[in-house]
Amino acid sequence: MNILVCISQVPDTTAKIQVSGDGKSIEKTGIKFILNPYDEFAIEEGLRLRERFGGTVIALTVGSETSKEILRTALAMGVDKAGIVKTDDILDSYNVAENIAGYAKSISPDLVIFGRQSIDFDSSGMAPMVAEMLDLPSISVVSSWNIENNVITAERDIEGGKEVLTCSIPCVISAQKGLNDPRYPKLPDIMKAKSKPIEEIASCHGSALVSLTSMVLPSSKRVGMIVGDSEAEIASVVTALHEQAKVI
Amino acid sequence: MKHIIVYIEPKDASSLKRTSYEALTAARSIAGDAQITAFAVHGSEQALATAGNYGVQSVVVAKHDLLSTYSSTATAEALAQYAQSVSADTIILSGNASGKEISPRLSVKLKAGILPDCITLENDGGTVKAIRPVYAGKAHIAVQSISDHSIIALRPNVFTAKQEGSANASISSFTPNLEAKHAGVKVTSLVKNEGRLDVAEADIIVSGGRGMKGPEHFPIIEQLASTLNAAVGASRAVVDAGWRPHGEQVGQTGKTVSPSLYVACGISGAVQHLAGMSSSKFILAINKDKDAPIFKVADYGIVGDVFEVLPVLDAKLKAMLHS
16 A cells, blocks of 8 residues: 655644744744644554555655755654655645645555644645645545455544445545554664655746735733632633623 | 625525525625625525624525535535636625535635635725734735635624525526536535534633633533523533533634623633634633733723632623622
């Protein structure tokens, strides 16, 4: 089974976000960049499928030179090959998907696995978008699944319950937290990964479909009534919920 | 913007999902002179006709054997075909679990710019300008489509559904041209969380964090939730420790919620948790640490021991609700 795992580099969850001088992007100085946490589940799932069915696992990212770091992590975890669609441009999601789909077409994988969303733009759209470009079925936010005779049965959380879905491979899925317990790379594997080759793929895309016109830090419009724990103070909060917020 | 299609989904035999009413209301708010048509792939006439109560008088329902079992791929294809047949330029839908699967596919099919997870919409000289949170809500961006079409997915529960008129919408049907390959993925069963409210759908949520000290103390949370007719939520720490089921988890790795009132009990307010609940309309936090980050986003805060505060709060709320 040939598996393509698509991963992305994102600011650390706890990073302090500031808007850069262009008013459209974040100030990158001083920010630690990490492998998108959901993508760890995607890589792990790819490795487990290889252990079960054989085949190869390729990790792919779209980004600049510094994004190679996350490919080194994927190599240390055990993927067979790593590739980067190299670009310093800021792409919209459609252009990123075009690049991923373009590479996927060249290797015709049985499965393409994403993390459920990247924690920078949180749009959760990459898996269905790439699937549509490849004319494949997809299942998003998979929390458990099984493959028998090339047919996938997967479970995912929806509002108010769980859906059970089925499709055949080839297909695209996105991994939810809890799908597996991602392995920690061992030190010798981390060392070995540093010298493994990373394939560089030229970026290729049409014009963007979305324009980001500005980025701002949200201003807090919160009431900010913080009180102590006396009975009278608790009663004052209940009154405010009723009369001011009108939520009860 | 000339013609907006709103994708709607039935909740039961007589009504649509609240998120569909939110999408209808949002469409009206930005439509200007544009025509609005609601589009569904299933639902009873009675349920679909309620679109009329939200100001949209025309509903189109796609009919095809391949739509009899829900398939995100077949739904997206039917919707795209309909949009093309009427030259619609804008599609608005909820960014709920199904909307998140359909909207990216529509973007590709129609070569339309996609604006996901929107929290405000504005008609800016005929094009839709949307604001949406990024970086776990630590920043907001303004985005707009620069292609001829736009796909707009709304963060659930952020837009208020407002009734407008009381006329039933007229319903007509559309037969898409579908083949088996369009229904490549199918839902085979749906397991509903019977008997308890889901955090993703609740109007009020009472969540517990590590400050609850153990699963044996969650009945206090459940009691408060019952008083407020609220869903029970939990922080990641609590779910990872096995105290509460994963379905209750609010946060970046759990569910993103926007209730009218979010009550955080013994939750410090890690950024991952804030990412999942900071778009709540009002936030009440109870925590014994006055410096806990949760108080920075709270509208109302009580600094105190949850085990002492919650029973008093519950009693005061009961008295208020019964008066």
